[in-house]
Amino acid sequence: MKVLKFGGTSVANAENIKRVKDIVQNSVKEQKIAVVVSALGGVTDLLLETALLASHQNEKYAELLQEIEKRHIDTIRELIPVSSQSKVLSAVKREFNVLETLLEGAFLIGETTPKLSDKIVSYGELLSSFIINEYFEAEKLNSVHKDSRTLIITNDNFGKGIVDFPTTNQLCETYFGTVSYDIVVVPGFVASSQGGNSTTLGRGGSDYTASIIAAATNAQKLEIWTDVSGMYTANPRLVKQAVAISEISYEEAMELSHFGAKVLYPPTIQPVLAKGIPMHIKNTFDPEAKGTLITKNSNGTKRAVRGISHIENIALLSLEGSGMVGIPGISKRLFEVLSTGEINVVLITQASSEHSICLGISQDDVRKAGYLINEAFAYEISLGKIKPSIVENNLAIVALVGDNMKSHQGLSGRMFSSLGMNNVNIRAIAQGASERNISAVIDLKDVKKALNTLHEKFFEDNIRQLNLFVMGVGNVGAKFLKQIEQQKKFLKEQMKLNVRVIALANSRKMVFDEGGISLKKWQELLDNGEKADIETFVNKVNELNLRNSIFVDNTATELVANTYGDYLKNSVSVVTCNKIASSSVYSNYVQLKYLSRKYNAPFLFETNVGAGLPIIDTLKNLIASGDKVTKIQAVLSGSLNFVFNNFNDQTHFDIVVKQAQEEGYTEPDPKIDLSGIDVMRKILILARESGHVMELEDIENESFLPQECLNTDTVDEFFESLVKNKDHFDAIYRAAASKGHRLKYVAQFENGNAKVGLQEIPEGHPFYNLEGKDNIVLFYTERYAEQPLLIKGAGAGADVTASGIFADIIRIGNF
Known part of the structure; x- marks a missing residue:
């Protein structure tokens, strides 16, 4: 038997569900399959919003419920032949009547309990699985619908039920061992408590449902079908150069999923890991793509680092003081109070002096955590032996993951030095004894820059991307752009430098393109750009916060020279042929040099004297x-x-x-x-x-x-x-x-x-x-x-001056 799970985007609408049917039809030719499905894309969020509106006694909940019902009805009408629609529509409308009653109850009492919330959100998967099975039957597939609440049993921890595996395994093994249908369609995410109440397995729990069934039935394989072609070396939405990982170990996949790789719900791996069942992540919209195969020790490439992941909206909470040194039980008390408050700790680091303990937690929990800790250590705080908890907000965690990292020396140094070169400040560091994960806490605003910097370092054959923001496109500027276009291929192949022009400006217009401006038609793009404004240009450069950013000044304007400090203190290097800044008052010259050193942003002006001469x-x-x-x-x-x-x-x-x-x-x-x-x-x-x-x-x-x-x-x-x-x-x-x-x-x-x-x-x-x-x-x-x-x-002329600027940029690329 094989288990296939399809996520919300895979079943978002009738067109996508037809794709799912084709995949299922091809798979069932080989063996019996279980098909686990999520709610129609976005429906779970809509149901939660509806419940929230109802609990706040906001009558708009009824309008939102009608929208959800209409979406399901429209899907049925697109999928099911007219002759078979009546039965399906009637059944779905009956379920919406029950759902409406539940929401009316929440509206009347003005609250939603966890138990009621689970019952409400369970309708997303229950309805989608019912409709999909009816469609399969209409398409003459040998299919049956099975309510997962009769297969997966949990405790009464509503919102994230803990699975009773002995009971669940027995129920799954009995059912799937005797069912005669080729295809069994099962709602994901939904389970039931031992008392018969609807429970859920946590957001992303449909993956978990599929894994539980696969492990209980000793399935040959578990396939997770989603909207991307596997697990990537980094989040492809933030790192354009990220590529799918063809093979990865269970442990590596678990680390990546825990650290924000949203393609996989973290608990999913554990059941199949115990049974050694291969897991394959595939793309519903590109079924022929190789995807990612997750098995034991499958580092076929022998790369030390297999992926880079991150978690956003993290806060650091620190407890420190001389009263902690040599005192047994401090850590126990700290973690006990957080556990009692149901606060999950994502990262832990402690100084060897025992003077401080630093914890990474969700920013949503930080106020509650701070209160509980200060209350628990109130006595020590009153004596001045421990300081009140210190909180830093708006942070994120970036992590390198790989089974073979422990066999490679210097990875931490390469990680931290590359981040440092781009002035990504590291607030805390954690590394497990297994050395499978190196984590660093950084500012949330630096996440994209950090991910791209690390991906460039560990996955792109050390090809360094330089992002240029060019002001001034007259004689010198035009020659400079021409030289970049001519040498782009050489620089990438021979010098491992990928030079991109992100912005151009003259006295009238400016244009930005984060993906890189085409140098074959830069003049046309600039002519059609927005009105030039120096302050706006500076702000846009700093807001983009790209790695290896370089501001290039080809003007002779004092107004532009006066902005250099704004770039340098945001870790943007400055290359200029404009002599005004370096020949301005000595204090300004010294300040620019200081900012360059402090923020690790080169300030180069070779062309100020002698154009291209060294x-x-x-x-x-x-x-x-x-x-x-x-x-x-x-x-x-x-x-x-x-x-x-x-x-x-x-x-x-x-x-x-x-x-x-x-x-x-x-x-x-x-x-x-x-x-x-x-x-x-x-x-x-x-x-x-x-x-x-x-x-x-x-x-x-x-x-x-x-x-x-x-x-x-x-x-x-x-x-x-x-x-x-x-x-x-x-x-x-x-x-x-x-x-x-x-x-x-x-x-x-x-x-x-x-x-x-x-x-x-x-x-x-x-x-x-x-x-x-x-x-x-x-x-x-x-x-x-x-x-x-x-x-x-030659000490003058546009060509030699442009070449001097170019040389300074290459110097930065080789730093």
């Missing part, structure tokens, strides 16, 4: 290795180098500047470059990264621009002033050319002082042959005292 990274490595910078000389403006390399006695200065702007070498406002502000910011950043405290106003600026140019308010006015002062610029060029010198805009830092300005560079100097838009930096250090460490290359 200038800042090299400097960091020098400092980290113990070297000390004594002097920095540099040409740090690719735009100014481009301008003075192309400016001569045959060209107009304003035309060369215009060309540099159009080719993307300058900031949108070229005055930022030509005034020296941009170079001042760069040398300031290098000085700070060298370990010096310095502000922007401490830097001496020897400007080559006339005051008239500096006083302009708009870009157009600035270009007009360049034209007016043509003679001034021509004179500067002639003065240098007459000596055989070249003009270079140089930044210098030495002895704690910094300055920037236009200099005449003689032939033979390292700066003399610096062509095009190149940058050059000379680092003089204690180790490079005579011959400086030289870095040279």
